[in-house]
Amino acid sequence: MAEHEFASAVDDYLTRAYDGDRRRKVLDAEGWDAGLAAELAELGWYSLATAEDRGGIGVPLPDLGPVFTEYGRHLVVGPLLEYSLLPVLVEGLEPDAAGRPPALVDPGVTDDWAADLGSVSLTGRELTGAVGAVRFAAQAGELVVVAGETVCLVDAAAPGVRTEPVDSADPGVAFARVSFESVSAHTVLSDRDLAARIRAWARLLLACELSGLAQGAFERTVTYIGQREQFGRPIGGFQAVKHLAADMSARVAGLRNLCAAALDDAGEASGADLELVSSTAKAHAAEAAVRVCEDAIQLHGGMGFTTEADVSWYYRRALALRGWYGDETELRRRIGATILTHERQP
Amino acid sequence: MESLEEFRARARSWLAEVEPPEVPLDLDERFAVLRRWQRTLFDAGWLGLAWSREAGGGGLTHAHQLVFVEELVRARAPQPIGLIGLEVVGPSIDRYGTDRQRRELLPRLLSGEDIWCQGFSEPDAGSDLASLRTRAVADGGSYVVTGQKIWTSWAHEARWCALLVRTDPAMRKQAGISYLLVDMSSPGITARPIRQMTGDREFCEVFLDEVRVPRSNLLGAENEGWAIATHTLGSERGAATLRRRVELEVALDDAVDELRGHGDLGERARAAVGRAHVAMRVLDAQTRQTTARLLADTGPTPLDSVDKLVLNDVEQTVLAEIAGLLGPLRALPGSRPAGLHSERWAHDHLYSRAASIYGGSAQVQRTIVAERLLGLPRG
Numbered sequence A: 001m002a003e004h005e006f007a008s009a010v011d012d013y014l015t016r017a018y019d020g021d022r023r024r025k026v027l028d029a030e031g032w033d034a035g036l037a038a039e040l041a042e043l044g045w046y047s048l049a050t051a052e053d054r055g056g057i058g059v060p061l062p063d064l065g066p067v068f069t070e071y072g073r074h075l076v077v078g079p080l081l082e083y084s085l086l087p088v089l090v091e092g093l094e095p096d097a098a099g100r101p102p103a104l105v106d107p108g109v110t111d112d113w114a115a116d117l118g119s120v121s122l123t124g125r126e127l128t129g130a131v132g133a134v135r136f137a138a139q140a141g142e143l144v145v146v147a148g149e150t151v152c153l154v155d156a157a158a159p160g161v162r163t164e165p166v167d168s169a170d171p172g173v174a175f176a177r178v179s180f181e182s183v184s185a186h187t188v189l190s191d192r193d194l195a196a197r198i199r200a201w202a203r204l205l206l207a208c209e210l211s212g213l214a215q216g217a218f219e220r221t222v223t224y225i226g227q228r229e230q231f232g233r234p235i236g237g238f239q240a241v242k243h244l245a246a247d248m249s250a251r252v253a254g255l256r257n258l259c260a261a262a263l264d265d266a267g268e269a270s271g272a273d274l275e276l277v278s279s280t281a282k283a284h285a286a287e288a289a290v291r292v293c294e295d296a297i298q299l300h301g302g303m304g305f306t307t308e309a310d311v312s313w314y315y316r317r318a319l320a321l322r323g324w325y326g327d328e329t330e331l332r333r334r335i336g337a338t339i340l341t342h343e344r345q346p
Numbered sequence B: 001m002e003s004l005e006e007f008r009a010r011a012r013s014w015l016a017e018v019e020p021p022e023v024p025l026d027l028d029e030r031f032a033v034l035r036r037w038q039r040t041l042f043d044a045g046w047l048g049l050a051w052s053r054e055a056g057g058g059g060l061t062h063a064h065q066l067v068f069v070e071e072l073v074r075a076r077a078p079q080p081i082g083l084i085g086l087e088v089v090g091p092s093i094d095r096y097g098t099d100r101q102r103r104e105l106l107p108r109l110l111s112g113e114d115i116w117c118q119g120f121s122e123p124d125a126g127s128d129l130a131s132l133r134t135r136a137v138a139d140g141g142s143y144v145v146t147g148q149k150i151w152t153s154w155a156h157e158a159r160w161c162a163l164l165v166r167t168d169p170a171m172r173k174q175a176g177i178s179y180l181l182v183d184m185s186s187p188g189i190t191a192r193p194i195r196q197m198t199g200d201r202e203f204c205e206v207f208l209d210e211v212r213v214p215r216s217n218l219l220g221a222e223n224e225g226w227a228i229a230t231h232t233l234g235s236e237r238g239a240a241t242l243r244r245r246v247e248l249e250v251a252l253d254d255a256v257d258e259l260r261g262h263g264d265l266g267e268r269a270r271a272a273v274g275r276a277h278v279a280m281r282v283l284d285a286q287t288r289q290t291t292a293r294l295l296a297d298t299g300p301t302p303l304d305s306v307d308k309l310v311l312n313d314v315e316q317t318v319l320a321e322i323a324g325l326l327g328p329l330r331a332l333p334g335s336r337p338a339g340l341h342s343e344r345w346a347h348d349h350l351y352s353r354a355a356s357i358y359g360g361s362a363q364v365q366r367t368i369v370a371e372r373l374l375g376l377p378r379g
């Protein structure tokens, strides 16, 4: 499936070393498996886009897209976004000596639920506030905090930082609530566009991951309906099933193409364009991936409703990622607002 | 016979006085609480209202049953735990059972003392149920049963199972099937719970290895179980449609109550509630027809399949709209985004995906509609 150089290496490795029992174990542990994190770091996957002089390979950021698609397709979970994206964008965020991931404390993962999530404010270098849902905060060494539009860095163990793990319904992610009581940031970054850039790239990579989830659920389904027999023949032979599978196939291809195009455009884009490109990809991914997974469950019958079937994990993962950095409803509104208020390019 | 108005008033005042239990989310706790609740309902005479008196029922009509379900839900009281017995299997035993079977089995089914399960589906016989292979061979006063069932809800808690078996492998698919009432504590039965994507372990794989079942536990005649199975599935669809309608109505009311006073979602909440509301009205209109058919006792018709399709769709729409309002916080079960209980709505939304699979999948219902209602060619 993977046409991309890195992505096919990732695909090969995961097929050999991850698919099967191991994946199930990681999924059952809410996505945090220190052994897996160390292994992927060792393979160099986290530092693909990190500059060469900082120990990485220095590939352009859009090349991470196909890798995230493979992560989705193989149901790889854990702080992938945090490990791979944050050190590339955030100056001064050095790799952790103990291999711990950084965490992104961002009350801006959503517009519509902002009030439920909390907020953080910055006065001078001092942070105050709380965010109710931070991915992998309890595992993190360094916190990248977005306060208003300013990004700053805080040691997770700094005085005044409180991290309380909370239950997670996302099989890929351990969550914590993070609060700051007059915490002093050790670095405050002056780049005013950084927060927007982090969010846009998070959105794009999540869209790619969702595209992989849809792809994986679809592949499982095609195999299943070719094997499962009822009424003396494979259920894939019934027109009702064929039609659903054909719809899924079109949705999966459409989403993959949109992600590829968005990654192409994103390399060059900046500011408002990057925002629009990433929002468009994520809006479509949120809706299409969930829909494909629902059809996948439907075509697996009772089996699809169990945790023994991969499709149920794809579905719960897709549902969890759908709302992270905007679901279709929220993003459509943003896109609409952008298009209505911005000047048309000639 | 007590008039419907009198009956409703009596049900309402009883429900106002008794304190209905809170339903825990944890499956085991939920089971225990709802089983006690079933006993309370039974002792007060509210279960099996339309069943015969010798079966421990109320000797009233389906209309009374319906009124009680409405009042129960209206009072925010939960359903009893033994729904498979009460709605699915019980009506068939009452209709096709011998006097002894009715007398011995049904009062305990009603009281919740015996939990029942429905052993129809097999690993290779789901939509194509009539291809089932679990064998029952007559041997003296018993059948010896060997085979495997799957997706059997509550099998690990059940004392009894309504089991479809093949008694004559030589006959055509539907013929040669018999309907056995099997004591789950018989030697040779193993039930292994399967974890559902909701996290619950509500259904099981059931292995039967040379299980001896007394011939007196045959329901109806040998090799004529298919007609009874059809009756069982028909009761399941009819009763479940009506109950789900009221339950969904209450679920939407609950969600609206939770959302009130949280202005944050504004336009979005309005759009979601609007869409869910429209879907509910569609279901309501549809089930009026169902009620009329149920009261007239018309028996199974392809219109039941239309009902089921409408119900699936509405159930999935309503719960997807509500759960959609959890946004990214659906991943945090302990959160209350916009006032909504994240864990409850995420759970109920996942469960809604089963609606188009169990009791005959949406595709199978579409085929029934196309062939039997629209008269399109079969095959």
Ligand SMILES: Cc1cc2nc3c(=O)[nH]c(=O)nc-3n(C[C@H](O)[C@H](O)[C@H](O)COP(=O)(O)OP(=O)(O)OC[C@H]3O[C@@H](n4cnc5c(N)ncnc54)[C@H](O)[C@@H]3O)c2cc1C
Binding pocket: A228, A230, A231, A235, A238, A239, A240, A241, A298, A299, A300, A301, A302, A303, A305, B117, B118, B119, B120, B121, B123, B125, B126, B127, B128, B150, B151, B152, B153, B154, B203, B354, B357, B358, B359, B360, B361, B362, B363, B364, B367
């Ligand atoms: C939550 C839950 C509880 C359940 N509880 C019970 C229970 O208590 N007792 C019990 O006996 N069973 C129970 N079931 C099983 C249920 O009845 C079966 O899952 C259902 O009949 C579908 O069978 P299957 O799972 O084998 O799917 P399959 O029959 O393999 O179907 C897979 C897919 O193929 C499609 N398909 C199959 N045949 C055709 C066709 N001819 N034309 C078009 N499409 C077709 C189906 O629509 C479906 O999308 C339960 C299921 C669930 C999900």
